[in-house]
Amino acid sequence: MPRHVLITGATGKTGASATATLLDHGHRVRALVHRTDGRADRLAAAGAEVVIGDLHDLDAVTRATKGIEAAYLTYPISPGLIEAAATLMLAAEENNVGAIVNMSQISARRDAASDAARQHWIAERVLDHFSGTVTHLRPTFFAEWLISFWDESTSELRLPFADARHAPIAAEDEGRVIAAILENPQPHAGKIYPLYGPVELNHHQIAEAMTRTLGRQVTYVPIGIDEFAAELERHGLAPHFVQHLTSVAVDYRNGIFAGTNDVVRTLTGADPLTVEAFIERNRQFFDGHASSNNP
Known part of the structure; x- marks a missing residue:
């Protein structure tokens, strides 16, 4: 039976994937976005009802949330997560929304060094009262990191992860999980699902996989956490974001992001x-950036 679903962060990676999957399955999707832009226009063209709003605006x-049966909550790595979670929960209860799927992170815990990870844990506990x-x-690092942190000028991944391991998960796979739960929330009530890709690798092995696929050398260059922080700051990233990434780099080295499971396959069938x-x-991204650097 078609459902009426709200997707917050609908122009983001997981939100866009969940929206596409739900629309493909015949559901009605209301997409909450911050502004109208090309991404929002594409959602509307695909059949979503696009509405503009801020998760801090009750x-x-x-x-x-009016007329919505289930909602997806996602929030960027920036201050305000707990308020956003509380605002969505209150609005959802006022409108008798039956279910919320919350995007947290694998490093979320009470004693996390990352401010953002600790706030994710608190937001989870707030939402538990829904x-x-x-x-x-709780996903491990997204595969999209391989785009964000690939240095196109050197074909290097300069990251502070030593030889630790994780199984990168693509946002499109997370979107399929989100959609599957929103379609039938009851069996997943109260569950916390760690989300992983299929194969656990260190970054040397990840670079080797990229090399094999692209047909040109990609190299992982391990760097120190202080150097990583300095590079992030040089790119103008916000202090909250820098503090999070440097803190989870320590978590990563300590094995917090490691592991695999069959949740994606079990919930989505793929x-x-x-x-x-x-x-x-995503070859077009890598090939396009490589060619732009060639005379």
Whole structure:
């Protein structure tokens, strides 16, 4: 039976993937966005009802949740997460929304050194008081990091992860998980799902997989955490974001991001993308940036 679903952060990676999956399955999707732009226009063209609002604006979120059966909450690594979670929960209860799927992170815990990770843990505990069903998702690092942190001028990944390991998960696979839970929330009530890609690798092995797929050398260059922080600051990233990334780098080295499981396959019926498949899916990005550097 078609459902009416709210996707917050709908122009982001997981929100856009969840929206596309739900629309493909015949559901009605209301997409909450901050502004109209090309990404929002594409959502509308695909069939989503696009509404503009901020997760800190209770009136806007109340309007966005009216008539909604289930909602997806995601929030960027920036201050304000706990207020956003509380605002969505209050609006959802006022409008009798039955379920919330919350995007948290694998490093979320009470004693996390990262301010953002600790706030994710607190937001989870706030949402646990929701009158409907709640499901928390805790992904390891996204495969999209391989795009964000690939240095196109040197074809290097300069990251502070030493030889620790994780199984990168693509946002499109997370979107399929989100959609599956929103379609049938009850079996997932109260669950916390760690989300992983299919194969656990260190970054030397990730670079080798990228090299095989792209047909040109990609190299992982381990760097120190202080050097990583300095590079982030040089790029003008906000202190909250820098503090988070440097703190989770320590977590990563300590194995917090490691592991694999079968959650993606179990909930969606399909295996998550391997690193090779993800790189192939995004080959146009890597090839386009490589060619732009050639005379």
